Amino acid sequence: MSPKTADEIAAAADATIHEVGYDRNGFDSRIDTKTLRSLYLAPAFIKAGAETTNVGSASKDYGTESVYDKDSNKIQYTTFAKFPPVRLLPDAQRKRILVTGGAGFVGSHLVDRLMLLGHEVTVLDNFFTGSRTTVSHWVGHPNFEMVRHDVVEPFMIEVDQIYHLACPASPPHYQYNAVKTIKTSFMGTLNMLGLAKRTKARFLITSTSEVYGDPEEHPQREDYWGHVNCIGPRACYDEGKRVAETLTYGYMRQDGVDVRVARIFNTFGPRMNPYDGRVVSNFIIQALKGEDMTVYGDGQQTRSFQYIHDLVDGLILLMNGEETRPVNIGSSHEFTIMEFAEAVRDIVEEVQKAEGVPNPKRVGIIYNDIPTDDPQRRRADTTRAKETLDWQPRWMVRDGVREMVLYYKQMIDQGKL
Numbered sequence: 102m103s104p105k106t107a108d109e110i111a112a113a114a115d116a117t118i119h120e121v122g123y124d125r126n127g128f129d130s131r132i133d134t135k136t137l138r139s140l141y142l143a144p145a146f147i148k149a150g151a152e153t154t155n156v157g158s159a160s161k162d163y164g165t166e167s168v169y170d171k172d173s174n175k176i177q178y179t180t181f182a183k184f185p186p187v188r189l190l191p192d193a194q195r196k197r198i199l200v201t202g203g204a205g206f207v208g209s210h211l212v213d214r215l216m217l218l219g220h221e222v223t224v225l226d227n228f229f230t231g232s233r234t235t236v237s238h239w240v241g242h243p244n245f246e247m248v249r250h251d252v253v254e255p256f257m258i259e260v261d262q263i264y265h266l267a268c269p270a271s272p273p274h275y276q277y278n279a280v281k282t283i284k285t286s287f288m289g290t291l292n293m294l295g296l297a298k299r300t301k302a303r304f305l306i307t308s309t310s311e312v313y314g315d316p317e318e319h320p321q322r323e324d325y326w327g328h329v330n331c332i333g334p335r336a337c338y339d340e341g342k343r344v345a346e347t348l349t350y351g352y353m354r355q356d357g358v359d360v361r362v363a364r365i366f367n368t369f370g371p372r373m374n375p376y377d378g379r380v381v382s383n384f385i386i387q388a389l390k391g392e393d394m395t396v397y398g399d400g401q402q403t404r405s406f407q408y409i410h411d412l413v414d415g416l417i418l419l420m421n422g423e424e425t426r427p428v429n430i431g432s433s434h435e436f437t438i439m440e441f442a443e444a445v446r447d448i449v450e451e452v453q454k455a456e457g458v459p460n461p462k463r464v465g466i467i468y469n470d471i472p473t474d475d476p477q478r479r480r481a482d483t484t485r486a487k488e489t490l491d492w493q494p495r496w497m498v499r500d501g502v503r504e505m506v507l508y509y510k511q512m513i514d515q516g517k518l
């Protein structure tokens with residue numbers, strides 16, 4: 102029998118992978134997926150007249166709950182003072198961890214994991230693309246602190262580890278103010294490396310596959326130097342990350358800072374900003390709203406997509422392992438954009454059918470001009486991650502897309518999209 106409700110669909114997906122993380126290098130990062138899911142599929146209700154319908158997850162244990170009143174077009178939030186249970190760590194194992202950009206898509210999932218593992222987490226964010234709501238379920242927790250701060254300004258804190266993520270990551274956001282993006286990459290990284298030097302904290306930067314530009318080698322290994330247009334519209338991000346890596350290794354060689362460099366490839370998952378123009382969110386939202394999906398170019402360009410929990414596993418392994426060279430963290434499974442559009446369409450229909458829509462409308466696919474400098478092929482060579490971290494992606498793209506469909510569907514039902 103096929104699952105009927107969002108919770109049942111989520112539970113069916115949960116049967117595939119019910120735990121993420123590893124117990125390695127003296128750092129146990131294992132957490133069950135059910136707990137993680139309860140943090141992004143929060144309870145939500147819609148009130149229409151006398152009737153109130155639950156459109157979110159059934160769990161009301163912690164986090165926030167919202168009631169949207171259709172008649173008055175008002176929304177009421179309730180924040181629960183009860184927090185998800187976190188691991189109790191002895192003082193010697195509990196780390197003070199700074200996550201810059203911790204209110205963004207990747208950062209919020211990393212924060213969830215580190216909090217559940219029992220560490221003390223400080224989020225530093227200027228909320229340019231991130232939002233307080235992504236981590237609001239931790240506000241008030243004794244192990245958690247959120248600071249509104251721009252990383253281009255110095256910041257003082259005592260910490261053991263720094264995950265430096267702060268930087269807009271999607272083309273519309275990083276091109277919105279190209280000069281600010283370069284400043285964030287350069288000055289933000291300089292400030293955080295200075296902090297790492299002073300506190301002797303271990304420093305991990307989230308670099309990107311964009312440092313390879315439009316690659317002439319395929320797949321991309323870490324020793325490939327890249328093919329980047331230094332004056333194109335994407336240069337503020339690509340060159341910003343390249344110089345951030347240069348700075349990172351400068352501090353390592355000159356000042357002995359203990360550094361880690363993750364080169365992240367396309368990642369997707371719940372909490373991705375629905376309007377940031379990235380292909381996965383675009384396709385899912387268009388299909389959920391019954392609109393045609395837009396493919397740029399002929400759809401034969403390829404991408405490899407990794408699910409957020411795999412990325413967080415990789416980041417934590419890298420931070421706590423011994424590899425100091427750059428490490429690609431991404432999926433090596435290549436899809437054409439066209440294949441991906443078709444897969445998204447199928448999954449959206451599957452979810453809609455499971456939720457009782459008898460014949461969901463089959464959306465079409467339309468074609469638009471390809472943006473300047475859009476890479477044709479992109480696939481991670483993850484040999485180094487396998488050899489040095491013993492890491493490889495475990496999530497099937499389909500399972501991840503299903504989670505994201507449920508998440509966006511919930512946002513649509515709540516009137517947020």
Ligand SMILES: NC(=O)c1ccc[n+]([C@@H]2O[C@H](COP(=O)([O-])OP(=O)(O)OC[C@H]3O[C@@H](n4cnc5c(N)ncnc54)[C@H](O)[C@@H]3O)[C@@H](O)[C@H]2O)c1
Binds near residue numbers: 204250285309
């Ligand atoms: N998501 C991906 O597929 C992907 C791929 C490659 C690399 N990355 C890298 O991972 C990191 C996180 O990406 P994401 O997808 O979560 O992006 P995101 O835009 O969702 O998150 C970035 C966060 O940084 C914050 N921020 C931006 N500028 C800041 C500043 N000057 N000071 C303080 N905070 C600032 C934003 O408000 C946001 O919360 C970025 O460094 C990005 O380059 C992501």
